[in-house]
Amino acid sequence: MKQFKYVIKDEQGIHARPAGLLVKKANEFSCKVTIGKDGKDADAKRIFGIMGLAAKCGNEVTITCDGEDEEAAAKGLEAFLKENL
């Protein structure tokens, strides 16, 4: 299992479009990807779940990758978050 934390810097937080992009990115990997905020977890491959977290600018989210390609997934998602959120 691979885990990292990230603080949202985008002014609007994880709104619809980045949530959609995140789903796309997470789907590039076969491992299970979870995004958590304040003790609430959501499947990062499901857009409604991610949007339901209502992660805003300044919020810390925890990304957990669990499965065969977890290493690559964590790396890829971290880069994605830095670039888009």
Place this chain on the structure above:
Amino acid sequence: MIVLNGKGVFGGVAIGKLSLYQKQQHQIKRYHVEDADAEIARFEEAKKGTLVQLQELYNKALKEVGEANAAIFEVHQMMVEDLDYIESIINMINTQNVNAEYAVATTGDNFAEMFASMDDAYMKERSADVKDISERIISVLSNATKSTVDSDEPVIILAEDLAPSETVQLDKDKVLAFVTKFGSSNSHTAILARTMNIPALISVDVDLTEELNGRMAIADGFTGTVYLDPDEETLKKMQEKRAKDLEKKELLLQLKGKENVTLDGKSINIYANIGNVSDVANVLQNDAGGVGLFRSEFLYLETTDYPTEEEQFQSYKAVAERMAGKKVIIRTLDIGADKQVDYFNMDKEENPALGYRAIRICLDRIDIFKTQLRALYRASAYGKISIMFPMIISVEEVREIKKIVEEVKAELRDLGIPFDDCELGIMIETPAAVMVSDLLAKEVEFFSIGTNDLTQYTLAIDRQNPKLDKIYNPHHTAVLRMIKMVADNAHANGIWMGICGELGADLELTETFLAMGIDELSVSPSLILGLRKKVRETNVDAVKDALLDRLK
């Protein structure tokens, strides 16, 4: 004539017949299905059809309103494919043996409810997206035809509300304006209307009845007013307003993307003056080369206490980012005189225009100044920010400012916070600054002349006093000589200079400014293209000597 009031979300005047846009109301009936698997297959098939439709909409939107606005349909596709959503629908069909329409409608309501109950204005709005995709699946399931404009001539669309997909689906050539009873200015429909260049009005107080269909109306997107069965006089007035607006839009079309170059090849930068983050849209729409004056006062005037570093940082960053690498010149706090802020607790002054204001406050209350500078430097990492200081009268002041700037930079460096080396400049708005502009030019990287204050101080005329209007002459030779002196001193010392006061937009002086070699004019966003037109029609060489001789 009946006047209906609402809110305009995109300017423009439309005159034409009303067309009532009615959503196809799907009365969702719940019925029992024997074969749940067959019903699930029916749903899967409808889901496929929906995705194809959304892809078509995405392509249409991409062509008509650009990628950023089209993205919503990509998001809709992902929503349709969301496993939570699909599982809920399939589960319902499986366990309750209900028809697919009912399962989709119920699931859609549940998800919409989840968004509606969220404590976030943006997320609340998303419940409309969920409803939109659910309705789309249902209409595919029931083989319904799409709603379209049922008219040969272009019409004003009147609707309860419009989903983004409905907005894009409409044939653009047949829509004069959008008028909705509900909706918000942040809705995608409002955004799409702006991009499609179609007047849009929301929250219009009207009962949608069939008898409105086909009646003559005028929709004014500037004021948010709809005139139903307009009288002659109103019709004439609005036709003129419409013609004027179209002329402006035509100008925009002709001049957008063009350079600010004179007939003899001299170029000048035309930037925009803004007073708020929300003005940036207007700046970009009018094709400004940058922001020449961002008045930071609004941050202080709109609050009941000192704005925090973080609040300021977010605003500066937002503007810098949205201007995407174009120059943004932010003026530090300029309050006092006619701009008073309660929580500063300033004493009443005999003569506020000559009193405790602008940089004088900042150099006295350094904590306030440093908070702003820190916010500015932090934001500099997100775009191209220049900082400009108002009401300068001496070299000593500038040196003191630079010392404080260095302290702020050192603090940020120690904290490991990234920032850029901002270009530093000063406002030239006092006769004192003009007279020592040769010395000031050695201290800073640019000058910007604030002509309103400079004229007032030079002519010793309070511009708020209507009795003096007759002798208040901003074209006074004294003022123009001052401007020329500043330009000459700036250029002799290798720095650039501009004008950000009202005079910058005065088309009678454009030739004179070009003759002086002024590098930049910063004006209200709406005046940019008119100024560009004037510049492009001027031959400076031909008039230069005559104009400058007049100032000797």
